[in-house]
Amino acid sequence: MNDSTKAIEQGLKRMRFAWDEGHRILETVGLRASYRDMMTVSGGNASKAEQMRKYRAMANRITETELGTIGKLCIQHGKAWGPTHLVTLSRLTRSADRKAIVKTAIRERWGHAELKRQIRRMLGPVSNERHRGRKRMLDVNDQEQILDQIRGLCTSWLRLAGQLQQKKLEENRKAGLMPLPIDLQTQFLSATKRIDQLLKRIEQYNSR
Numbered sequence: 001m002n003d004s005t006k007a008i009e010q011g012l013k014r015m016r017f018a019w020d021e022g023h024r025i026l027e028t029v030g031l032r033a034s035y036r037d038m039m040t041v042s043g044g045n046a047s048k049a050e051q052m053r054k055y056r057a058m059a060n061r062i063t064e065t066e067l068g069t070i071g072k073l074c075i076q077h078g079k080a081w082g083p084t085h086l087v088t089l090s091r092l093t094r095s096a097d098r099k100a101i102v103k104t105a106i107r108e109r110w111g112h113a114e115l116k117r118q119i120r121r122m123l124g125p126v127s128n129e130r131h132r133g134r135k136r137m138l139d140v141n142d143q144e145q146i147l148d149q150i151r152g153l154c155t156s157w158l159r160l161a162g163q164l165q166q167k168k169l170e171e172n173r174k175a176g177l178m179p180l181p182i183d184l185q186t187q188f189l190s191a192t193k194r195i196d197q198l199l200k201r202i203e204q205y206n207s208r
Helices: 003-028 035-041 046-061 064-077 083-089 095-107 112-123 143-171 180-205
Strands: none
Touching: 003 035, 003 046, 003 064, 003 083, 035 046, 046 083, 046 143, 064 095, 083 095, 083 112, 095 112, 112 143, 143 180
C-alpha cells in the first residue's frame, strides 16, 4: 500500500530542509568543526548539536542531483522518505552504492530499520573491509561508523573471553587465563564485564 500524497510531500520538504540546513552548517562551521563547536552554535542544546552534526555529514555526501532523484523515486513508488533516511544513506561514501540501494529501497518499500541493516551489511567491519585493495578509512565525524567500529572491537574481545573460558572448562585450570598472573586475570575479567555492558548499551542505542 502506497503512502499518502501528503506524507510523501511532507517527507520531500523535510528532506530538502535537512539538506539545506546541512549546507548552512558546512558554511558556518565547516566540515571538521568539533562537537564543542556544534554545541556553541546550537546554544548548548545537545540534541540540536547532534542533529546538526548528522545533517552536516549528510549534506557533504549527498548531492543536490541525488536529492532530486530520491524525490522522484518517492513519488513514483508512493514511498515517503525523510531526513533520517538521508542521514543513514549518507554513510555510503560512493555515489554508485547510494544510487543502487536507493532504487531498491524505495521500490521494495523498505522501512528505515531495513535500510539501516542493509547499509550496515554493505559497510561491514571497518578494519576488515577492503575496496580495490585499499582499507576503508574510518570517518571520525560519522557516529554510525564509530559505533560499528566499537561494536566490532567489543565483539572480538568477548569472543576471545568466551574462548578462554571454554578452554578452562574443557582442559583444566592450566588453560584459559590460568597461565597469566593473578592481577592480569582480575583486570581482564573486570574489563570483560565493562565491555559487555558497553556492547549492550550500544545495541540499546541503535534499537531506538
